[in-house]
Amino acid sequence: MSPNTARPAATIPDTDMSGLVGWLRTVGVRPEGEIGCSRVGFGQSNLTYVIHDEMGGRWVLRRPPVGHLLASAHDVEREARILAGLAGTDVPVPQIYGVCTDETVSPVPVVAMEFVAGTVLTDRIAGESISPDIRHEVGQSMIDTLAHIHAVDLDAVGLSDLASHKPYAARQLKRWSAQWEQSKSRDIPELDDLTRRLAANIPEQHETALVHGDFHIRNVMIDPTSGAVTAALDWELATLGDPLADIGSTLAYWPAVTDVLLGEPVEIMDGFPTRAELADAYLARTGRDRDALAYWQTLGLWKVAIIAEGVLRRAQDNPANRAAAGVPTPAHVDNFVARAVAVADDAGL
Structure with a gap:
């Protein structure tokens, strides 16, 4: 998750933050001192937060959206299983620390995972931070990552x-x-x-x-110096x-x-491949x-x-x-x- 998309959030909805910190310690995540919390990303399905402590430690938490949930949707426990299974493969994914299912902490499951350094290209400001050549490499690396997923x-x-x-x-x-x-x-x-x-x-x-x-x-997430995907x-x-x-x-x-x-959307900026170019690259790769x-x-x-x-x-x-x-x-x-x-x-x- 990238700090370029962070927004202040005092707490995670419906969550006992003290209880959450206590649970984090049981899975090897040990925040020190006072913690802060920010919502990250532009996703509107499962909600993603970064918590940080006074020593600069950062971790990512995901939970389902607030309100009515459709059956089978927003299953963060299943998502955590997939990420854990992909550890050690050619697919770049964050490490999973654990899933909190203690309803005294949160009425819905909360997944704790590694904070991955990198950039999420959420808007033109993010897109302008990389050159057209790097934008082209982002498209190529996305196709490579998709091919790795399909080869698992x-x-x-x-x-x-x-x-x-x-x-x-x-x-x-x-x-x-x-x-x-x-x-x-x-x-x-x-x-x-x-x-x-x-x-x-x-x-x-x-x-x-x-x-x-x-x-x-x-x-x-991408490495802004090379365009390589650092996490799917x-x-x-x-x-x-x-x-x-x-x-x-x-x-x-x-x-x-x-x-x-x-x-x-950044995809229409100079350097990024067109839809036809992406299709051609994937078919040639696979x-x-x-x-x-x-x-x-x-x-x-x-x-x-x-x-x-x-x-x-x-x-x-x-x-x-x-x-x-x-x-x-x-x-x-x-x-x-x-x-x-x-x-x-x-x-x-």
Whole structure:
């Protein structure tokens, strides 16, 4: 987690901070003296905080959002299991110290993990701190990191039972259709039509891999001197499935200047690769099927539209879930849907 996204926060919601410090000591984290706490990142799902002590020690804590939680969503214990399993692989992740499940400390689980030095490219100020050449390297390192994720030996890291090995597209359609019905604030007929088109055009799945599920530029930390990814973050949507789904989601999140933009995304700055360049780099790196990618990009845009609607709904329900970058508007959701329709039309889906 990066200090460039820190904001003051006296406490973590609904948490006994004294009890939390006591629990931290049981997992080997020993803050000294008075502690401070800041919320970090622009995420609006699971909430992330940095705690620091008088001696300069820093650690990261994650917990689910405040308020009503959808079934199976925001599972920080599962996320901690994935990160622990990836320790020692080629995938850069923070070390997990433990998960607090003591309800006298917090009514929801709290995960303690390593503070990783680096930069999160959350806005143009962060993007301007690195040169166009380094921006290009960020894109290349993200593709390398995604390829490392998809190459993980599931049996060796103890994650082969993380999720079903049944065809991934059908599982995603079922899960996110249910999420849509539970979290939507309005009807979008175009999204419902996309759901039908995606269900009718599922490509054959040739392999099952670890899938991050939410791999975009704000979910990685980078070394600002080289552009290398130092940590892949926010694994709450990780599962087992078709690896092309991940690059499809990355392309869905990666904006162009013609899109309806939330905030000031760095990806449109000089030096960062375009969506087409990212796709080409991934396919060249992995040798996977170009013909199937359009389907997964469509599904990724459909899924991101549903996620954005859920973020909007949670922020409406409880202002504590709002993040500094702002909240998606109906126009942002509609833009994702329109992009999905355009990709699907071009691919003949």
